[in-house]
Amino acid sequence: ILRGSEARPHLKPYMASLQLDGQHVCGGFLIAEQWVLSAAHCTEETDGKLFQVLLGAHSLTEPEPHKRLYQVRAQFPHPGSNIHNNKDDLLLLQLEEKAELNADVRVLPFQREDRDVAPDTMCEVAGWGTIDHSGTRPDKLQQLERPVISRDVCNHRTRHDGTITKNMMCTDSRRRDTCKGDSGGPLVCGGVAEGVVTASSRVCGNYKKPAIYTRIAPYAAWIDGVMASADG
Ligand SMILES: O=C(O)c1[nH]c2ccc(F)cc2c1NC(=O)[C@H]1C[C@@H]1c1ccccc1
Numbered sequence: 205i206l207r208g209s210e211a212r213p214h215l216k217p218y219m220a221s222l223q224l225d226g227q228h229v230c231g232g233f234l235i236a237e238q239w240v241l242s243a244a245h246c247t248e249e250t251d252g253k254l255f256q257v258l259l260g261a262h263s264l265t266e267p268e269p270h271k272r273l274y275q276v277r278a279q280f281p282h283p284g285s286n287i288h289n290n291k292d293d294l295l296l297l298q299l300e301e302k303a304e305l306n307a308d309v310r311v312l313p314f315q316r317e318d319r320d321v322a323p324d325t326m327c328e329v330a331g332w333g334t335i336d337h338s339g340t341r342p343d344k345l346q347q348l349e350r351p352v353i354s355r356d357v358c359n360h361r362t363r364h365d366g367t368i369t370k371n372m373m374c375t376d377s378r379r380r381d382t383c384k385g386d387s388g389g390p391l392v393c394g395g396v397a398e399g400v401v402t403a404s405s406r407v408c409g410n411y412k413k414p415a416i417y418t419r420i421a422p423y424a425a426w427i428d429g430v431m432a433s434a435d436g
Contacts, residue, residue: 205331206409207380208348213262214270216330218312218397219345221258222297222388223273224250228264228341230403231331231389232257232295234311237302239431241314242295242388243418244285245403254279257297260308263344264332270308275300280430282423290372290402293418295388296430312390314397318421321373323354327393329375329401329415333385337409341385348382350375350415352393358414371422373399374414382415383408391417 220232220240229250232242240257247255260270277298284292303309321327330347334340358374359366368374375391382389387403399417407413420427 205329205333205335205346205348205386206383208335208346211262211330211345211347214260214308216345216347217260217308217310219261219330219389221261221264221332222246222255223258224253224255228332228385229255230385230387231333231401232297233390233397234259234303234309235314235427236311236431237305238299238435240297240299241400241420241427242297243293243400243403244281244295245287245293246388247279247281247295248287255297257299259303260306261345265343268308270306272304274303278434280434282426289367290404290416290418291369292371293402294400294423296427298434312392312397314420314424316421316424320355321352321393321398323352323357325352325393326350327352327375327391327398329382329386329389329391331382331386331389331401333387334383334408339384348380350380353414362412363414364416368416371419372402373417373419375417376411377409377414378411379409381409
């Protein structure tokens with residue numbers, strides 16, 4: 205998160221850190237007791253290794269009462285996701301066991317009605333992604349409020365030039381923005397997850413390249429289907 209602020213500890217109890225060998229790679233969030241939603245691109249350089257999921261954390265390194273690292277039983281990238289574009293950039297992770305829910309670990313509901321969030325709506329995003337242009341990584345969760353911009357503006361020739369589909373949405377990226385390592389985290393508008401930060405190697409903090417999110421509502425049936433099939 206570029207030019208955000210430290211989140212109030214544990215006030216975003218749905219936030220997850222997807223880790224490999226103890227290192228934060230991407231964000232994610234708890235959508236059910238045994239399920240975390242993130243971005244498919246985050247698995248690109250993991251050569252098949254499964255993530256571990258840190259829940260209940262504010263600091264990535266300090267001991268905290270409800271902080272716990274969960275093993276992942278299975279990972280389900282959306283079948284339409286690929287390395288060449290941002291399409292269907294979603295990843296479902298089934299935890300090895302149900303997360304223990306408490307004040308610091310909570311499920312975040314996601315939007316099921318497939319209707320665009322109105323432009324200028326203020327939404328919030330959080331993550332342990334880079335906080336400056338030299339790639340400094342924060343220890344504590346950062347947060348930021350950003351306004352939604354219309355798909356037409358986001359698709360302008362000088363912005364993302366027609367690549368933003370009806371399954372994506374954008375927020376203003378002037379100075380304050382999501383950045384590397386924030387991918388997979390939720391865009392929360394009115395207490396509901398409307399989008400997932402796409403894991404593209406987009407430049408951060410440049411108003412000409414707005415932040416891109418995968419809208420969740422169009423994928424509600426896919427999410428329900430995977431959870432139902434894997435839970436048995
Ligand atoms: O965040 C992303 O957009 C993104 N997209 C990816 C694709 C492949 C992939 F193997 C990783 C990523 C990845 N994350 C990162 O590179 C994470 C490692 C970097 C990071 C930044 C700040 C704080 C901690 C760690």
